Amino acid sequence: EPEVTQTPSHQVTQMGQEVILRCVPISNHLYFYWYRQILGQKVEFLVSFYNNEISEKSEIFDDQFSVERPDGSNFTLKIRSTKLEDSAMYFCASTSDRSSYNEQFFGPGTRLTVL
Amino acid sequence: DQQVKQNSPSLSVQEGRISILNCDYTNSMFDYFLWYKKYPAEGPTFLISISSIKDKNEDGRFTVFLNKSAKHLSLHIVPSQPGDSAVYFCAASDVAQGAQKLVFGQGTRLTINP
Numbered sequence: 001e002p003e004v005t006q007t008p009s010h011q012v013t014q015m016g017q018e019v020i021l022r023c024v025p026i027s028n029h030l031y032f033y034w035y036r037q038i039l040g041q042k043v044e045f046l047v048s049f050y051n052n053e054i055s056e057k058s059e060i061f062d063d064q065f066s067v068e069r070p071d072g073s074n075f076t077l078k079i080r081s082t083k084l085e086d087s088a089m090y091f092c093a094s095t096s097d098r099s100s101y102n103e104q105f106f107g108p109g110t111r112l113t114v115l
Numbered sequence: 116d117q118q119v120k121q122n123s124p125s126l127s128v129q130e131g132r133i134s135i136l137n138c139d140y141t142n143s144m145f146d147y148f149l150w151y152k153k154y155p156a157e158g159p160t161f162l163i164s165i166s167s168i169k170d171k172n173e174d175g176r177f178t179v180f181l182n183k184s185a186k187h188l189s190l191h192i193v194p195s196q197p198g199d200s201a202v203y204f205c206a207a208s209d210v211a212q213g214a215q216k217l218v219f220g221q222g223t224r225l226t227i228n229p
Contacts, residue, residue: 044219045216104161106151109158
């Protein structure tokens with residue numbers, strides 16, 4: 001069964017460093033998402049991406065964050081200068097069609113720890 | 116932002132009995148509702164969904180009920196099995212308006228006791 005994959009599973013970084021979280025969405029999906037879950041809190045939407053453009057983003061997704069689809073398979077989330085409060089699980093998701101009632105499929109997540 | 120609420124942080128059910136997980140929402144524009152299951156160190160796994168034109172959707176042991184007037188949905192699992200022990204998230208979306216994000220509740224930790 002096709003699945004969303006994410007690397008690394010755990011990333012430890014120093015405050016102020018840049019990190020790139022990587023995702024490989026399901027191959028025939030066209031819509032890609034990043035969510036995060038701070039420990040003990042809700043899963044929160046960060047950004048959605050379609051046709052090489054951001055289509056929606058939340059207030060959390062400020063100019064420290066960026067997303068990219070550098071090739072036909074990878075989808076990345078970059079945090080330019082990490083802060084302590086960026087420590088969270090980051091989930092990538094994808095879906096085939098956002099205009100109809102289709103579920104989003106989630107990857108296993110990357111645990112980001114900012115020291 | 117409390118648009119989707121799961122008021123029970125935890126629920127304990129005997130194996131073989133029915134598990135009922137509840138979810139309330141405040142945004143009347145939501146028209147698509149989903150339940151996800153999450154094990155530790157894994158991503159959310161889709162379980163079942165319902166659109167606002169229906170009031171019930173069933174898939175095997177899982178049934179979701181939607182009460183639009185009360186802005187309430189519930190997930191019924193029957194019979195409950197030990198493998199059902201996980202955190203269950205309710206999520207909602209406004210598909211008709213083209214919104215793409217899922218808005219999640221806080222989750223309910225379900226424990227099935229043998």
